[in-house]
Amino acid sequence: MKILVPVKRVIDYNVKPRVKADGTGVDLSNVKMSMNPFDEIAVEEALRIKEAGKADEVIVVSVGPAKAQETLRTALAMGADRAVLVETDAEVEPLAVAKILKSLVETETPGLVILGKQAIDDDSNQTGQMLAALLGRPQGTFASKVAVEGDKVVVTREVDGGLETVSLAIPAIVTTDLRLNEPRYASLPNIMKAKKKPLDVKSPADCGVDIAPRLKTLKVVEPAVRSAGIKVADVDALVAKLKEMGVA
Incomplete structure (x- = not known):
């Protein structure tokens, strides 16, 4: 069984994003970029499934600029065994990404597609669900535990009311949550070996997908600055202050 893992190049989670002066978007110049943390968890889970003897190959794919090759490496x-980059400098919306992934799934025929539940740049949380709908495959989202059992994959999901366990017929789509695993660090020897692993470069046109945007960003602004809190001496003073503010 093959496992396909999409990964996205995003601003590193330790970096505070800056809005462009003209308000047209987020400033990416001279900013550290890295793999989306949820996608890193997805890669780790795919590798664990392979190491358990339940998969033969892990393929990683990214949709983005040429520099996304660094993320794939x-x-x-x-x-991971090999990589595919669908290269474009345009901003690609979740639906277009899902259509590109559908094309790759039809070519590679993986038993599982494991994605991060969302990217930390746009927080859309849409691509996995859209891909499952386009392919007509079962899906298990927000996974905190994944177990491949024969021709099924059992996924424990994090939901508002606690945990839910679903059994999905393979082929299936799984999206990962934070508590699924702790991703490994790449060792120096493996970093050197990665340079020799195959990395195929395609274009959206090769996948037969029109990536023209359906949405238009009108303006991007910084969040409002939070005002400082107020200290009170005791509970009576707190209740009085809340009444004064019209809260209590």
Whole structure:
């Protein structure tokens, strides 16, 4: 069984994003970029399934600029077998990404597609669900535990009311949550080996997908600055202050 893992190049989670002066978007110049943390968890889970003897190959794919090859090489250094970059400098919306992934799934025929539940740049949380709908495959989202059992994959999901366990017929789509695993670090020898692993470059046109945007961003602004809190001496003073503010 093959496992396909999409990964996205995003601003590193330790970096505070800056809005462009003209308000047209987020400033990416001279900013550290890295693999989306949820996708890193997806790569780790795919590797664990392979190491358990339940999969033969892990393929990582990214949709983005040429520099996304660095992100793919990181996944290869973690242990993935090969990579595919669908290269474009345009901003690609979740539906277009899902259509590109559908094309790759039809070519590669993986038993599982494991994605991060969302990307930390746009927080859309849409691509996995859209891909499952386009392919007509069962899906298990927000996974905190994944177990391949024969021709099924059992997924424990994090939901508002606690945990839910679903059994999905393979082929299936799984999206990962934070508590699924702790991703490994790539060792120096594996980083060197990753440079020799195959990385195929395609274009959206090769996948037969029109990536023209359906949405238009009108303006991007910084969040409002939070005002400082107020200290009170005791509970009576707190209740009085709340009444004064019209809260209580």
